[in-house]
Amino acid sequence: MNNHREMANKTSIGDKLRTYLKHPGSFITMLLVMLAAVITFAVLIFLIAYILVNGVPHIKPSLFSLEYSSENASVVPAFVNTIAMTLLSLIIAVPFGIFSAIFLVEYAKRGNKFVEVIRLTTETLSGIPSIVYGLFGMLFFVNALGWGFSLLAGAFTIAIMILPLIMRTTEEALKAVPDSYREGSFGLGAGKLRTVFRIVLPSAIPGVLAGVILAIGRIVGETAALMYTSGTVAQIPDSIMGSGRTLALHMYVLSSEGLYMDQAYATAVILLVLVVGINALSSVIARKLTKA
Amino acid sequence: MRSKAWTEKFMQGVFFVAACASILAVALICVFLFANGIPAMREIGFIKFLTGEIWRPNSEQFGILPMIVGSLYVTAGAIIFGVPIGILTSVFMAMYCPKQIYKPLKAATELLAGIPSVIYGFFGLVVVVPLIREFGTTLYKAGLVKSPGNGNSILTASLILGMMILPTIIGTTESAMRAVPAHYYEGSLALGATKERSIFRVIIPAAKSGVIAGIVLGIGRAIGETMAVIMIVGNQARLTGSILDGIRTLTGNIVIEMGYATGLHREALIATGVVLFVFILIINFSVALLKRGADHE
Amino acid sequence: MKMKKFIAVLAAASMVATMAVGCGGGEDTSAEGTDAAATEEGGEAASGDWDAANMITVVSREEGSGTRGAFTELFGVVDDEDNDMTTLDAQVTNSTSVMMTTVSENEYAIGYISLGSLDESLVKAVKIDGAEATAENIENGSYKVSRPFNVAVKPDSTNEVAKDFMAFIMSTEGQEVVSGEGYIPVADVEAYAGSAPEGSCVVGGSSSVSPLMEKLIEAYAAVNPNASIELQTSDSTTGMTSAIEGSYDIGMASRELKDEEAAELEGTVIATDGIAVIVNQGNPTDDLSADQVKSIYLGDVTTWDAL
Numbered sequence: 041m042n043n044h045r046e047m048a049n050k051t052s053i054g055d056k057l058r059t060y061l062k063h064p065g066s067f068i069t070m071l072l073v074m075l076a077a078v079i080t081f082a083v084l085i086f087l088i089a090y091i092l093v094n095g096v097p098h099i100k101p102s103l104f105s106l107e108y109s110s111e112n113a114s115v116v117p118a119f120v121n122t123i124a125m126t127l128l129s130l131i132i133a134v135p136f137g138i139f140s141a142i143f144l145v146e147y148a149k150r151g152n153k154f155v156e157v158i159r160l161t162t163e164t165l166s167g168i169p170s171i172v173y174g175l176f177g178m179l180f181f182v183n184a185l186g187w188g189f190s191l192l193a194g195a196f197t198i199a200i201m202i203l204p205l206i207m208r209t210t211e212e213a214l215k216a217v218p219d220s221y222r223e224g225s226f227g228l229g230a231g232k233l234r235t236v237f238r239i240v241l242p243s244a245i246p247g248v249l250a251g252v253i254l255a256i257g258r259i260v261g262e263t264a265a266l267m268y269t270s271g272t273v274a275q276i277p278d279s280i281m282g283s284g285r286t287l288a289l290h291m292y293v294l295s296s297e298g299l300y301m302d303q304a305y306a307t308a309v310i311l312l313v314l315v316v317g318i319n320a321l322s323s324v325i326a327r328k329l330t331k332a
Numbered sequence: 333m334r335s336k337a338w339t340e341k342f343m344q345g346v347f348f349v350a351a352c353a354s355i356l357a358v359a360l361i362c363v364f365l366f367a368n369g370i371p372a373m374r375e376i377g378f379i380k381f382l383t384g385e386i387w388r389p390n391s392e393q394f395g396i397l398p399m400i401v402g403s404l405y406v407t408a409g410a411i412i413f414g415v416p417i418g419i420l421t422s423v424f425m426a427m428y429c430p431k432q433i434y435k436p437l438k439a440a441t442e443l444l445a446g447i448p449s450v451i452y453g454f455f456g457l458v459v460v461v462p463l464i465r466e467f468g469t470t471l472y473k474a475g476l477v478k479s480p481g482n483g484n485s486i487l488t489a490s491l492i493l494g495m496m497i498l499p500t501i502i503g504t505t506e507s508a509m510r511a512v513p514a515h516y517y518e519g520s521l522a523l524g525a526t527k528e529r530s531i532f533r534v535i536i537p538a539a540k541s542g543v544i545a546g547i548v549l550g551i552g553r554a555i556g557e558t559m560a561v562i563m564i565v566g567n568q569a570r571l572t573g574s575i576l577d578g579i580r581t582l583t584g585n586i587v588i589e590m591g592y593a594t595g596l597h598r599e600a601l602i603a604t605g606v607v608l609f610v611f612i613l614i615i616n617f618s619v620a621l622l623k624r625g626a627d628h629e
Numbered sequence: 630m631k632m633k634k635f636i637a638v639l640a641a642a643s644m645v646a647t648m649a650v651g652c653g654g655g656e657d658t659s660a661e662g663t664d665a666a667a668t669e670e671g672g673e674a675a676s677g678d679w680d681a682a683n684m685i686t687v688v689s690r691e692e693g694s695g696t697r698g699a700f701t702e703l704f705g706v707v708d709d710e711d712n713d714m715t716t717l718d719a720q721v722t723n724s725t726s727v728m729m730t731t732v733s734e735n736e737y738a739i740g741y742i743s744l745g746s747l748d749e750s751l752v753k754a755v756k757i758d759g760a761e762a763t764a765e766n767i768e769n770g771s772y773k774v775s776r777p778f779n780v781a782v783k784p785d786s787t788n789e790v791a792k793d794f795m796a797f798i799m800s801t802e803g804q805e806v807v808s809g810e811g812y813i814p815v816a817d818v819e820a821y822a823g824s825a826p827e828g829s830c831v832v833g834g835s836s837s838v839s840p841l842m843e844k845l846i847e848a849y850a851a852v853n854p855n856a857s858i859e860l861q862t863s864d865s866t867t868g869m870t871s872a873i874e875g876s877y878d879i880g881m882a883s884r885e886l887k888d889e890e891a892a893e894l895e896g897t898v899i900a901t902d903g904i905a906v907i908v909n910q911g912n913p914t915d916d917l918s919a920d921q922v923k924s925i926y927l928g929d930v931t932t933w934d935a936l
Contacts, residue, residue, distance in 0.1 A: 059526055065528075066528035066529055070428075073421075073428060074428070075420075076424065077424035080417060083495055083498075084443075084444055085440075087447070088443070110843040110844055136350045139346060139351070140347065140354065142347050143351040144351060147348075148351075163552070163620075164616055167551070169586075169605075171590070172605050172608070172609070175602070176361050179364055182876070189876065204354065207354070208504070208545050258445070261449065263448060263450065263559055271861050272862040272863065273860060275859075291450055291451075292448070293862045295454070295726050296724050296836050296862075298724075298726030298746045298748060301726060304450075308448070311447075311448065314446075315443055315445075315446030391713070454730065457734065458730065461731075465735065480684070482737070567691075567720060568719065569721070578720055588722075589693055591723060591865060591866060592691065592692075592866055593693050595887070597692075
């Protein structure tokens with residue numbers, strides 16, 4: 041029924057629709073694509089609205105006190121910790137991720153066994169559940185290396201976790217750079233290294249950035265891996281060797297005993313704002329980098 | 333000139349070392365997991381551990397078959413819901429989306445990736461669980477299913493997980509599709525193919541490796557997700573035949589009980605982690621094989 | 630060209646919207662039913678949507694949890710050898726808030742939570758054998774379902790702040806905080822007479838003890854501003870193992886110490902916490918006997934009208 045009406049509607053609109061009449065398969069595909077997009081965004085808007093409706097009424101000035109106490113459930117320390125944690129883990133993971141992607145795409149020979157091993161290990165890494173990372177981080181960074189519950193231990197654990205994401209996306213982006221760019225650069229007498237850093241990598245930046253943004257999403261949303269590594273102290277630590285909880289962890293702790301549900305939703309709103317901010321910032325940076 | 337050659341060699345070394353980091357990480361995690369998990373498995377008995385249907389740690393019964401099946405069910409469900417919608421949405425984002433609304437939509441999908449699991453969990457608990465309960469009761473009254481379930485079910489978890497893997501799939505698939513050179517698409521149109529045919533017959537096959545990478549990342553996320561799943565899947569450690577019933581997943585088993593477990597119980601949980609790890613290895617191996625098969629075609 | 634796309638989107642959107650409204654309608658009626666049942670509180674045969682022939686949704690805590698341990702032991706949900714026999718069909722959760730949300734969303738659910746976390750606006754605590762779940766009833770022994778909050782330190786610990794803080798918790802001032810938060814204090818304590826030493830210490834463990842500990846730390850900061858105390862919220866086992874390994878100076882557990890832990894640590898009960906049995910507010914049941922709770926959790930009774 042619906043389909044018929046839509047077809048009728050369409051024939052009156054445009055030229056291109058006649059093509060759809062000739063190719064009903066294409067028309068159905070187009071409808072499916074539209075339907076999927078509508079479902080995705082309807083779900084998304086519903087979810088965001090759910091968070092806002094539950095959280096916004098509970099955002100109070102006391103939530104932004106400088107020090108956390110059980111009365112105000114302040115998000116400020118957790119906010120600062122989240123940013124510190126994001127920066128730290130990106131500093132560790134991004135160079136490793138980009139360099140290994142460069143190795144895989146630009147240096148390793150096609151079909152090399154070693155490349156396959158690396159690919160398999162990164163895929164394995166991306167499949168390990170965060171709770172296992174958390175346990176591993178606790179035994180290795182916290183206990184074996186003696187760092188204690190600290191931002192640093194958390195950042196290293198998270199860095200391993202996001203490494204495959206950054207590697208995969210960078211790899212795809214590097215592969216998409218046409219070989220003619222490389223050949224042109226070699227033809228002008230540039231060395232391999234120069235070609236990689238001056239020609240290939242800059243054109244791959246949007247792809248790399250997509251990976252970084254996904255990674256940031258995982259970092260700020262992570263709880264299980266951080267609970268056992270960076271600890272759950274609700275204050276800003278003096279150094280990266282101190283323990284502190286991020287916003288997501290803060291939310292988890294607030295919600296786990298059911299005593300601070302309102303504040304937990306309010307925290308979620310702030311977390312959303314933070315993600316929007318970080319994403320906007322990174323697209324600004326990307327624009328700057330691609331222009332330069 | 334010589335110093336330049338040296339820099340080239342040196343940087344190649346640096347890239348190589350960076351590439352080895354992931355191997356090192358997997359090796360370390362392997363060592364830690366196996367060292368802690370294998371002794372417990374031996375104590376319980378490999379076969380008994382893997383095929384046992386009863387999990388009662390307090391009476392020393394450690395069978396994780398229900399959890400293995402649970403993880404399979406829930407992940408398969410997430411793929412059924414998440415992958416088609418995710419890929420079609422990325423087609424929309426890459427090929428159909430009007431310029432004016434592209435930016436806000438893109439920002440929205442990125443936002444979806446940053447929402448903590450706990451929020452998805454509460455959303456599922458308050459919004460999806462009652463809907464599924466209603467759905468189950470309707471089916472039950474119509475005589476289509478044996479038990480109505482109570483909303484905390486495999487179906488609910490699949491839906492929520494499908495939602496959670498969307499941003500991963502959309503992000504990687506879309507960028508892979510955008511990376512396909514424009515003349516592929518234009519060439520196909522010029523040959524008289526419709527837009528849809530060009531997309532699904534030319535662009536997606538050309539972007540195949542990126543699309544597969546996105547799906548694999550999504551599957552990884554679905555198997556590994558815990559915090560949201562344990563809130564909505566019921567966590568009953570027993571086998572079931574209905575997707576309206578609850579079940580427990582491998583990750584859920586670890587997270588739920590790790591907090592209080594001691595002694596053999598704790599080791600059995602780490603052994604659960606080992607099984608999960610082997611699971612992921614198997615999936616990755618089969619994907620690698622599939623890919624190789626596809627490449628040879 | 631663009632018009633066409635917009636129309637396609639609109640058409641699809643209206644389709645989805647119609648579906649959503651369809652589902653929403655069903656939900657609305659059930660919500661009304663809940664309200665109707667709630668207003669008729671106490672009535673034996675409630676009207677509205679409440680249908681006692683429905684299956685009970687049994688919600689339990691995870692194996693090993695202090696709450697579950699105390700619950701199964703006190704209600705006798707065990708076999709002859711004291712093994713936990715909670716029905717395998719029971720839903721399991723490891724979080725108080727999930728337990729509360731599940732019960733408040735499902736009319737036919739039953740669960741149990743810490744008395745300190747009970748939110749009467751969401752769920753209803755039932756009387757057990759006629760006794761209401763209150764701190765007084767636990768103290769006078771008429772309500773029997775409770776569990777200890779333990780903290781543990783290494784016997785050879787040299788941390789002065791940790792010792793002084795322990796002394797504060799076990800003082801009149803500290804126990805006032807305990808009863809102020811709705812928990813049952815320890816009897817026979819004296820006034821705090823500590824030395825207020827300088828330094829720092831780390832307290833960590835059970836998330837059930839954490840909210841109380843947070844209040845204790847804030848009260849302690851008022852009497853000894855020289856000390857800084859970090860609070861780590863994780864779980865009972867992490868609390869105990871970390872106290873043994875030394876990364877926590879004081880560990881917290883919402884269960885009894887296991888033998889292997891008691892060998893290395895010195896445990897102290899700082900408070901007692903009641904366990905409330907909760908049902909949905911639309912459920913007309915106000916009073917359950919211990920035997921009824923037992924048979925529900927054993928899986929012998931599966932519908933509300935079979936009680």
